[in-house]
Amino acid sequence: MPETSPRGLTRLAFGGDYNPEQWPESVWHEDVRLMREAGVTMVSLGIFSWALLEPSPGVYDFGWLDRIVDLLHENGIRVDLGTPTVCPPAWFYRAHPEALPVSREGVRYEFGSRAAICHSNADYRAAAATITGKLAERYGDHPALAMWHVHNEYGVPVSACYCDSCAAHFRRWLRTTYENVEAVNEAWGTAFWGQRYAGFDQINPPRATPTAVNPAQALDYKRFADDTMRENFCAERDILHRLSPGVPVTTNFMTALSQCDSVDYWAWGREVDLVTNDHYLITDGRRTHVNLAMAADLTRSVAGGAPWLLLEHSTSGVNWQPRNPAKAPGQMARNSLAHVARGSDGAMFFQWRQSRRGAEKFHSAMLPHGGTDTRVWREVVELGASLDSLSTVRGSRTEADVAVLWDWHSWWAQNLEWRPSEDHDPRERADAFYEALYDRHLTVDFAHPEADLSRYPLVVVPALYLMTEAAGNNLKEYVERGGTLVVSYFSGIVDEHDAVHPGAYPGALRDVLGLTVEEFSPLLQGQLVRITGPDGSELAGDVWSEFVVPRGAETVWTYADGLTAGRPAVTRHHLGEGTAWYVSTRLAAEGLDALLGWALEDARVAPRADLPRDVEVVRRTGESGSYLFAINHTGSDAKVPLEAHGTELLTGERAAGRLALPAGAVRVVRLDG
Incomplete structure (x- = not known):
């Protein structure tokens, strides 16, 4: 069986994408010398x-x-060796132009960027298998080889192609999935708008149409496109396993990036030997460290709680957003160690040496254009030393407090x-609920709606429109056995084929929530609705409201105005040994915090009022011990209470009682015992 961590690596992974082909060989020796100076592993x-x-x-x-x-x-530096199948050469496309993908509108993309691939194309598949085999035969037992890196960021920027090859492949996929065309007609509801098919040969991809396309067909095409990319990954992986046994195979995910919402990472996580992730800060004015924590928690969850690896992030600014600010002094270390706190066995970057040419020449790197006499370089060297001092953390697991349900098919x-x-x-809504839990200093696991949830005292469902009957039954059983559930509006509405569950909304969740929804009442842009509590307190919602009818649930908060005035806005349902909460409007941060406060009381989760906002405390535990990570994202010094004595690994100092945490700093305490 392949290893599940980089072969031969005994310390945390530290380094980045290295592209020596962009530089004359005279630079390579300088690169390696500087890598050793920085502590690159x-x-x-x-x-x-x-x-x-293959010229x-x-x-x-x-x-x-x-x-x-x-x-x-x-020079003692391990290699994560890529299969270069994300960018076929120009000669390949000249010989096989049909391997270039086609948009929904029928436009065939051109060569000259990256990842312009029709994943159904037989010539691409054959060429990818050949180059992968050649690399595996040559380097499969090289002593430097730590792991294999297949392709790059599947789904970015193109996941689905709509060409004739994909149409034929889609029909084969449908035949395998549904067996006969009548089952397709039933699943897609083709009786609507007269879309019924008499044979598979009549079915095409959901190309551009005069008005809305059949939603079930479009949903299945997203599944097909994801499955097709994963087939190609597995084909390369199997070649590598056969020719390079014992070496782990991965591909870099982008779990929490909305730009990569075309990939079902629950399914992909089962296919890689080691889950890896790329994460870049989205600098749109929000608290970037919260999204970072969310991405790390989601990646760890895709890995089943096992250690994973941050394979790419940036030392400072990126180059592909409308505005690309630099990271503040110390922010790179905080970002890197926050990923480690949440389960990564290292911190890797794109890239080692900043490019002089090409589309990403203004993307920051470990070795900037300015060389070693720069702030970024000095911080890189310092981070390398810090990661070296944390080597014993490797292999330990992050401890979570609560769970949030997440399903790419629902998105x-x-x-x-x-x-x-x-x-x-x-x-x-997922971001908002996560941020509310983060601000209560709770570490989150993400979970598939049909997963075992029994170990979590609280489970949050931010907005899962699609929910299978099995998932609904899973949540009902979870509550009946003592769990506390919080559900946001427009959840549980349709099944896996985008068909509305029979009966009143919210379909799959009616029984567990103890209510029905007669009608949705979305609000106009900018419109607010007031909701009031039993003590006369008031909150505001926007975007959404509903006509809720309790069927066993108690009304906790009530709509005070609008079309739904006098109706329940927030309900609570006792079921078996547990409790289910429902909120039928979009609450802002204050409202979400209040809602989660009530739910956490039901779940008997103790509050962490002793920690300041934006001071992050996370624990990793393993055979080598228990580690408390404290990260201060603020400009003020803070104190973090310690439940046991320990040694702070970055400074070597003993720690007891309350840990001093300077502004912008990170401390990692290995607890005694």
Whole structure:
């Protein structure tokens, strides 16, 4: 069986994407010397190098790669070796132009960027298998090889192609999934608008149409596109497993990035040997460290709670957002160690040396254009030393307090055309609930709706429009056995085919919530609705309201105005040994905090009022001990209470009672015992 951590790596992974092909060989020795100075333990290599490795069909040049792999090995630096299948060479597209993907509108993309691939194309699949096999035969037992890195960021920027090859592949996928066309007609509800099919040969991808396309067809096409990419990954993985046994195989995920919502990472997490993730701060004015924590928690959850690896992030600014600010002094270390706190066994970057040419030349790197006499370089060296001092953390697991349900299929369905309100954004609700839990200093696991939830005292359902009957039964059983559930509006509405569950809303959740919803009443843009509590206190909601009818649930908060005035806004339902809460409008931060406060009381989760806002405290535990990570994202010094004595690993100082946490600093205490 393959290893599940980088082979031969005994410390935390530290390094980045290394692209020596962009530089003359005279620079390589300087690079490796500086890598050693910075404490680099591993680099990712060869990800975009297909055109250099195979400069013409069937002609290979591995000499340059041999030399750099050997040089890295001589200097004790491990290699995460890429299969370069994300960027086929120009000669390949000249010979096989049909391998370029086609948009819904019928436009075939051109060569000249990256990841322009029709994943159904047989010529691409054959060429990818060949180059992967050649690399595995040559480097599969090289002593520098730590792991294999297949492709790069599947789904970015193109996941679905709509060409004739994909149409034929889609029909085969449908035949395998449904067996006969009548089952497709039933699942897609083709009786509506006269869309009934008499045979598979009549079915095409959901290409551009005059008005809204069949939503169930569009949803299945998203599944098909994801499955097709995953088939290609598994084909490369199996070649590597066969020719390079014992070496872990991965591909870099982008779990919490909305730009990569075309990939079902629950399914992908079961196929890789080691879950890895790329994360970049979205600098849109929000608290970027909260989204970072969310991405790390989600990645760890995709890994089943096991250690994972941050394979890419940035030392400072990126280059692809409308505005790309630099990171503040010390922020790179806080970002990196926050990922480690939440389960990553290292911190890797894109990239090692900042490029002089190409689309990403203004993307920050470990070695900036300005060289070693720069703030970024000095912080890189300091971070390398810090990670070295945390080597014993490797292999331990992060402890979570509560769970949030997450399902990519639900996001896909929710974001199709013609929903009740374009202002309702399910991802915004997920972010908002996560931030409210973060501000209560709770560590979150994410879970699939059908997963075992028994170990969590509280489970939050932010906005899961699509929910299977099995998931609804799972949540009912969870509450009956003593769990506390919090559900946000427009959840449990449709099944896996985007068909409304029979009966009143909210379909799959009626029984567990003890209510029905007669009608949705979305609010107009900018419109607010007041809700009042039993003590006369008041909160405001926007975007959404509903006509809620209790069927066993008690009304906790009531709509005070609008069409739903006098109706329940927030309810609570005792079921078996547990409790289920429902909120039928979009609450802002204050309201969410109040709602979660009540639910946490039901769940008997103790509050952490002794910690300031934006001071992050997370625990990792393993055979080597228990580690408390304290991260101060504020400009003020703070104190963190310790339940036991320990040693602070970054300074070597003993810690007891209350840990001093300077402004902007990180401390990691290995607790005694």
